[in-house]
Amino acid sequence: MNPLELIELTPGEFCLSLDAGTTSVDDVVEELGHVPNGYFWEGVAQWLIKTEAPALEGRFSFDPEGGMFCAYGADRSELESLALRMAVVANDPAHVRQLIASAEADGFEFDD
Template identity: 60%
Template sequence: MEPMKLVETTPGKFSLLLNAGDTRVDELVEGLGHEPNGYFWEGVARFLVKASDPGLEARFSYDPEGGMFCAYGTDRAALETLAALLLPLTSDGDRMRELVAAAEAEGFEFDD
């Protein structure tokens, strides 16, 4: 699951973490006019959930920072599904380019 990790922070509570700036697509994201920080990755996650699996939206919360993306909650399966949606984008420049273009075409704004 690199560069992400899913941790149990306390019994029954989980966090999906991604260190922003540690992905293979960081330079591409910058070239597309965005800062590859935790807030950008929250936008990626929100757009993916909306487009791919809207039922996930209420099953966890977000708490990004400049240097880290974080989604958290008690539903481990939902966070695992989110990780599966995000993981390809951390290393596949073509997929990231397509996602950013699709988001911008819909008027979606990344909060980066």
């Protein structure tokens, strides 16, 4: 799940987070005209849910900031599923290029 972190805040309340601006794909994200901040990574999460895991739709609350992506939920396994998908993007320049191109071709706008 690197660079994402999943913690239990209270019993049954989990937080998935990513320190924005610390991934190995930040340069690629910027090259493609985006800012690798928490809002961009929320867009990545939303796109992955839409295209790869529609069963996760509506299962999380998002609370990004400029310096951090956060998703909250009650089901650890669902957040782990999202984390694994996001980790692929956050660690693979080719994958982040493909994701951005696909999302933009579909009219998706990243809120970064």
